[in-house]
Amino acid sequence: MKTHFSQRVALLFLFVLAISFSCNREDNGPEPDLGLVQTSGKEYQRLMAERETFEGTPFEIQKVTRVDNVLKIDVVGAGGIDNYKVVWDGILLESFPMQANLIVGYDAPDGVQDAMLHNYTLEVDLQKLFGSAANASDVTVQVSNGSKKQDTVIDPDGSTSSPK
Numbered sequence: 001m002k003t004h005f006s007q008r009v010a011l012l013f014l015f016v017l018a019i020s021f022s023c024n025r026e027d028n029g030p031e032p033d034l035g036l037v038q039t040s041g042k043e044y045q046r047l048m049a050e051r052e053t054f055e056g057t058p059f060e061i062q063k064v065t066r067v068d069n070v071l072k073i074d075v076v077g078a079g080g081i082d083n084y085k086v087v088w089d090g091i092l093l094e095s096f097p098m099q100a101n102l103i104v105g106y107d108a109p110d111g112v113q114d115a116m117l118h119n120y121t122l123e124v125d126l127q128k129l130f131g132s133a134a135n136a137s138d139v140t141v142q143v144s145n146g147s148k149k150q151d152t153v154i155d156p157d158g159s160t161s162s163p164k
Contacts (some may be wrong), residue, residue: 041091057077075084087102098140101142102142137156142163
């Protein structure tokens with residue numbers, strides 16, 4: 001009798017253990033490269049709002065190009081490339097063609113000031129960013145400058161425009 005009870009308890013324990021490990025974590029979409037690319041609606045909104053009264057180190061977006069599903073953003077600014085980030089608001093507008101909004105932000109380390117201007121190319125793998133939510137080759141992307149009002153729209157065919 002004791003053996004049957006022990007076996008049932010062990011079997012119940014294994015059953016509970018199996019169920020707890022089989023539960024998937026919530027899928028919050030694709031996981032882009034940490035550091036340079038982030039997906040955050042709150043951070044996107046913060047950067048968009050702060051560019052109205054930006055008091056940090058300004059930078060220029062010189063050019064935005066698209067090679068297949070890789071977006072290349074050429075910036076000229078201070079600091080190191082590690083101080084730049086590209087933030088997607090996490091929203092794909094279901095128009096035709098689909099649209100996505102990105103913003104380039106700059107975070108200087110506390111107390112560090114670099115007056116030298118440097119050229120950097122920030123690369124974003126759009127398919128990795130959007131995951132299975134969209135075919136990146138069909139998405140029009142707006143890239144905004146987080147240090148001032150400067151927006152560039154790049155179409156799937158690579159043509160760019162600057163909306164006013």
